[in-house]
Amino acid sequence: MSRIYDRVALIGLGLIASSMGHAMKRQGLAGGIVGHARSAETRAAALELGFVDRVCNTAAEAVAGADLVVLATPVGVMAEVAAEIGPHLAPGATLTDVGSVKQAVIDAVQPHLPDGVHFIPGHPLAGTEHSGPRSGFASLFRNRWWLFTPLPDTDPAALARLRTLCEAMEANVDVMDPAHHDLVLAVVSHTPHLIAYTMVGVADHLRRVSQSEVIKYSASGFRDFTRIAASDPVMWRDVFLTNKEATLDILGRFTEELFVLQRAIRMGDGAALHDYFTRTRAIRRGIIEAGQDTDAPDFGRTKIE
Amino acid sequence: MSRIYDRVALIGLGLIASSMGHAMKRQGLAGGIVGHARSAETRAAALELGFVDRVCNTAAEAVAGADLVVLATPVGVMAEVAAEIGPHLAPGATLTDVGSVKQAVIDAVQPHLPDGVHFIPGHPLAGTEHSGPRSGFASLFRNRWWLFTPLPDTDPAALARLRTLCEAMEANVDVMDPAHHDLVLAVVSHTPHLIAYTMVGVADHLRRVSQSEVIKYSASGFRDFTRIAASDPVMWRDVFLTNKEATLDILGRFTEELFVLQRAIRMGDGAALHDYFTRTRAIRRGIIEAGQDTDAPDFGRTKIE
Numbered sequence: 001m002s003r004i005y006d007r008v009a010l011i012g013l014g015l016i017a018s019s020m021g022h023a024m025k026r027q028g029l030a031g032g033i034v035g036h037a038r039s040a041e042t043r044a045a046a047l048e049l050g051f052v053d054r055v056c057n058t059a060a061e062a063v064a065g066a067d068l069v070v071l072a073t074p075v076g077v078m079a080e081v082a083a084e085i086g087p088h089l090a091p092g093a094t095l096t097d098v099g100s101v102k103q104a105v106i107d108a109v110q111p112h113l114p115d116g117v118h119f120i121p122g123h124p125l126a127g128t129e130h131s132g133p134r135s136g137f138a139s140l141f142r143n144r145w146w147l148f149t150p151l152p153d154t155d156p157a158a159l160a161r162l163r164t165l166c167e168a169m170e171a172n173v174d175v176m177d178p179a180h181h182d183l184v185l186a187v188v189s190h191t192p193h194l195i196a197y198t199m200v201g202v203a204d205h206l207r208r209v210s211q212s213e214v215i216k217y218s219a220s221g222f223r224d225f226t227r228i229a230a231s232d233p234v235m236w237r238d239v240f241l242t243n244k245e246a247t248l249d250i251l252g253r254f255t256e257e258l259f260v261l262q263r264a265i266r267m268g269d270g271a272a273l274h275d276y277f278t279r280t281r282a283i284r285r286g287i288i289e290a291g292q293d294t295d296a297p298d299f300g301r302t303k304i305e
Numbered sequence: 306m307s308r309i310y311d312r313v314a315l316i317g318l319g320l321i322a323s324s325m326g327h328a329m330k331r332q333g334l335a336g337g338i339v340g341h342a343r344s345a346e347t348r349a350a351a352l353e354l355g356f357v358d359r360v361c362n363t364a365a366e367a368v369a370g371a372d373l374v375v376l377a378t379p380v381g382v383m384a385e386v387a388a389e390i391g392p393h394l395a396p397g398a399t400l401t402d403v404g405s406v407k408q409a410v411i412d413a414v415q416p417h418l419p420d421g422v423h424f425i426p427g428h429p430l431a432g433t434e435h436s437g438p439r440s441g442f443a444s445l446f447r448n449r450w451w452l453f454t455p456l457p458d459t460d461p462a463a464l465a466r467l468r469t470l471c472e473a474m475e476a477n478v479d480v481m482d483p484a485h486h487d488l489v490l491a492v493v494s495h496t497p498h499l500i501a502y503t504m505v506g507v508a509d510h511l512r513r514v515s516q517s518e519v520i521k522y523s524a525s526g527f528r529d530f531t532r533i534a535a536s537d538p539v540m541w542r543d544v545f546l547t548n549k550e551a552t553l554d555i556l557g558r559f560t561e562e563l564f565v566l567q568r569a570i571r572m573g574d575g576a577a578l579h580d581y582f583t584r585t586r587a588i589r590r591g592i593i594e595a596g597q598d599t600d601a602p603d604f605g606r607t608k609i610e
Contacts, residue, residue: 076575125522129589145522184514187507188523192530195500198563200585202492202555205562209489217430217450218493224529225497230589233582240570240578251567253510255560257503262556265545270381273545277538280505284434284535 004165005094006031009066011059011081012073013037013046014232015127016098018136020070021051023169026138036062037133045133060088068165071097071109076238079108086112094118094158100185100235102149102178104242110151118158121178122148123185124171131232139170146171149178186246190239191254194247196228197236309470310399311336314371316364316386317378318342318351319537320432321403323441325375326356328474331443341367342438350438365393373470376402376414381543384413391417399423399463405490405540407454407483409547415456423463426483428452428490429476436537444475451476454483491551495544496559499552501533502541 008030010017017035024030035052036059037043043055056062063069063085071078078097089095095117099105102121113119126144128135146166150159163173176184199222203214214222240247264272313335315322322340329335340357341364342348348360361367368374368390376383383402394400400422404410407426418424431449433440451471455464468478481489504527508519519527545552569577 147522184518184522187511187514188519188527191507192504192527194566195504195563197582197585198559198566199497199500200588201562201581202496202558204584204588205558206492206555209492213489214493217452217489222493222497226585226589229582229585231582231586233579233586236582237575237578241573241575244570244573248567248571250507250511251563251570253507254503255563255567257506257510258500258556258560261499261503262553262560265549265556266553268546268549270542270546273542274538276506277502277534277536277541279509280502280531280534281536281538283505283509284531 002028003031004029004161004168005066005068007066007068008033009062009069010035010052011062011069011071011085013042013052013055013133014072015131015135015140016124017070017072018046018049018051018133019126019138019140020072020136020169021046022136022138023141024165025051027168029165029168030068034062034066042133049133049136051133051136059085063088063090063093065090067093068162069093069095071095071099071105074234074238075099075101075105075108075242076234078105079112082109082112086114089114089117091116092118094120094162096120096122096148096162098122098124099242100189100239101243102181106149106151106178118155120148120150120154120159120162122146122162122166123181124166125189126171127231129227129230131235141166142170144171146173147181148173148175149181150175182243183246183249186243186250190243190247191250193228193231193236194240194251195254196225199225200229307333308336309334309466309473310371310373312371312373313338314367314374315340315357316367316374316376316390318347318357318360318438319377320436320440320445321429322375322377323351323354323356323438324431324443324445325377325441325474326351327441327443328446329470330356332473334470334473335373339367339371347438354438354441356438356441364390368393368395368398370395372398373467374398374400376400376404376410379539379543380404380406380410380413380547381539383410384417387414387417391419394419394422396421397423399425399467401425401427401453401467403427403429404547405494405544406548407486409487411454411456411483423460424456425459425464425467426454426456427467427471428454428486429471430494431476432536434532434535436540446471447475449476451478452486453478453480454486455480487548488551488554491548491555495548495552496555498533498536498541499545499556500559501530504530505534 013035021033033052035046035055046052047055059081073081097105100123105121110119124141124146126140166173318340326338338357340351340360351357352360364386378386402410405428410426429446429451431445471478
């Protein structure tokens, strides 16, 4: 693969940025990669790991002369970073971000950008429960979705170039409206994460059930919840603070439904439970028939030994 | 491995019974295996698949002369089956079950048993989202827990023999009190399943988010929820009807916690969210340090392509 950008600036050097750095290095997709993180320790780690060519002490320095700038900080500090780098962005540069919410990022970042900079908000649906510069790896984006939510005036050529970069990192690219993105993610990711956090918190309170028992016997289901609930606290705090409306909407629907099922249990209404579970099973069947997942037993997973 | 029981009767021929039949056949653990299911189609499938040697039209016939009887029906019909087979059980025979709840099974089954029969309630923590006689396979129990909740007067020799059978089917055996079993399972399995059913039901209601989008973008989290929510509706109905108190207890704690987090989101209380997520992350770390799970990225899973 040949070079797609001459100089890439990674602002924030955690799981996503380090994985991008490794992936771009491996394939020679960038002429040079400059990094910035607030913590000197993180900057030193990035240099040591070699997924950047050099680091800068400020974000403003790092973006100077870059034709691609990637905002990979927690969503909560993006406004501040955008205000800092705005005056230093090169004319014609592309600015993208990797935040898990999109409308809030647009509201936070766009006011600080000069004319002539192509701002293309993005979100790679990839991650692990680990964080920090040492957690990245080049194949993180393989076969994962990378969603972009372009603005009405986004330059098609700038978008096409960014798409080429993501596809070279083995991601599948899709484009959608920011508000729709935030609703879809509230359903498939944000609310399920909150639920997993909650369930792990509940187990922690139960002194009658020892922690070791909870883990020992949680062959499926709960063990995955604990993995999800180990994800980066700052990132998830910012997700819920910035995708508040969609998350509260989905949570409201969730608790309504849960109360209906809880009441059926309390009243001993077996028919209602059976109907509900039959309906959700049909949804799953539809998914398999649509070729969106395998029908392999054991929930399609290799067992964790 | 040599023969452990001379004649095993499987009452109910679904996922668990068929897996037991295959596992016992493969290793020659039973002199003969007799099966009974209510449906003629299921009985014919069991014979065709060969995990039983013969089938009987009634449970009473099937248990005659068996030294091990396995109740593998939904929990909701176990009282009725026990009443039918009680008078036909051989003196000295062992009766076990594979139900997901234990106190309710004991209450339902024990009154119908004659003296001299060893009743040892059991629960293999193994399964897939599939059900029926064609879904079983011999390695289902490999490295899974098989819990027994013996009664105060359980014969240690009968328990030891049953344990040998389960270990020969590659399961790990543990013994606990029935009420404790039901509470632990409410935490690690029953409540998480109800939550997964609920979340899938919510997604189904959201016409603004197409089903294909929900699946397409659900790399982690939600897709597992749909698998869980595809499990056998009759089995799960009976779980919630018969482990009502423990499930309602855990559900009550869950909704309390969820409301605390929901309020933090609504009020924009980032500190509370950050504290909560940091605490659950520490729980996960404790699990890894205890050697109970791997620290591999991507949630320890092989990707579903």
